[in-house]
Amino acid sequence: MKDQPLEYTGELKYQPQPDPKSTYLQQRLLCPYLPNEDLIEAVNLAIYLQRPLLLQGEPGCGKTLLARAIAYEFAQRWDIANYPYFPWYIKSTTRAKDGLYIYDAVGRLRDAQLVGTDSYKTYLSPQETKKLFQRLQDSYAYIRWGALGNAFREPNHRPIILIDEIDKADIDFPNDLLLELEEQRFEITEIGDTIEAQHPPIVLITSNQEKELPDAFLRRCIFYYLEFPDAEDLINIVNAHFPEQLSIELVAAAVERFIELRERATNRRDGKKVSTSELLDWIRWLQRYPPEEALEIIDNLAENLPLLGALLKNKADQNYYQRHRE
Structure with missing residues (x-):
């Protein structure tokens, strides 16, 4: 591995093989990820230039899963049991320092x-x-490391860091990370030590565009907007998650109904659109039935309130969809 530059390929042979019948959520997080050529190039650009990759797109389009997919591929290609991957899930109360360390x-x-x-x-x-x-x-005994702190201390490989939903945090949060991300070091003020990254981290940052990000922060990132998958891509995603499990007719019908829900199930400007993860949950339920019965369920979705609730999470949207299906 030392003689080979890190490069993400997105090839299927490095993808995990899902258990389509599994209901264990953690296992379902390890699933095939189907990037397009532009996204693969954006990832490799960020790896080569050692710049954070800022991913924007609507919720459910696959931003968060990309970092895990890269780590999984690197682990497979270089036979590493657990490639170093450090996710940091941002909340409204998260401070930049939390990702480095917390001193007790x-x-x-x-x-x-x-x-x-x-x-x-x-x-x-x-x-x-x-x-x-x-x-x-021991001056380090009272330190609890955050995602960036652990990544900077990774001794063997270039770690992968996910900073998920950065726009949830306070408006000053991105700028508070500028020095650490650019210079790849930080100071532990309580003990006067400086931690420097042993290997340049590969940083992926996701945003749902809830807040504008500062220009100074954006200048240091590679930006990529992740478009929502079209019908052909959705069919490929379903088949990748449920290999040789579903008929062509059933997958096509489910995707067609799903796209109809996205386009016609709300008249609210801020209405939530159904996401890919909800489509896969729906498919996972449908595979419990014989193909003919599953097709009938798809056709009569508007009358099946429990199943409709797996896709539309608002009573107003459900009513709107039912009226327009009559």
Whole structure:
């Protein structure tokens, strides 16, 4: 691997083989990913230039799964049991520093007080006392590493970092990461040490465009907009997740109804459109039935409220779709 430059191919031979009947969500996250040539080129551009790849697109178009797919391919190609992959799922309360490390100052103060007051002699066993003094002598004992902190410390390979839904965070959050992402280092202010990336990380950042990202941040990224799959791509995605499980007629009918739902199931400007993951959940349910019965369920979807609820997550949208199907 050292003699070969990292390159993502997206080839099917490096893809995981799904269990189409599995209902275990974690296992379903390891699934075939079918990138187009432009996306593959964007990934390799980001790898070569050592720039973050910023992926935008509507929810459910496959942004989040790409980083895991790259890690899986690299693991297969170079026979690495677990290629270093560090996801960081952003929330509205997330701070930039959380992705680097969190220092347990309260724990450090507690331990120091136990020693300073000799309270450990009363409350701790000999084994606990030994661990207490070991912690106090280790400047890193009170540090909990975040996704970036762990990635920068990866000793063997270029780690893959996913910063998912960056637009959920505070508006200053992206700019707070500029130094760390560009210079690939950060300082632990509590102990005065600097952590430098041992290998340049491969960083993928996703955004649902809920907020505008700062220009200074965008200048440092490779940008790619992930278009929602068309009918042909959707059929290929379904067949990849359910290999040799479904008839051509059933897949075509399900995709046709799915596209109809996306185009006609809401009249609200901000209405949620059904996503690829919801299509796959629907297919997973339909495969429980004989093909003729599954086709009938597709035709009568508007009358099947529980199954319609797997696709349309708003009562107003369900009513709107039912009225326009009558």
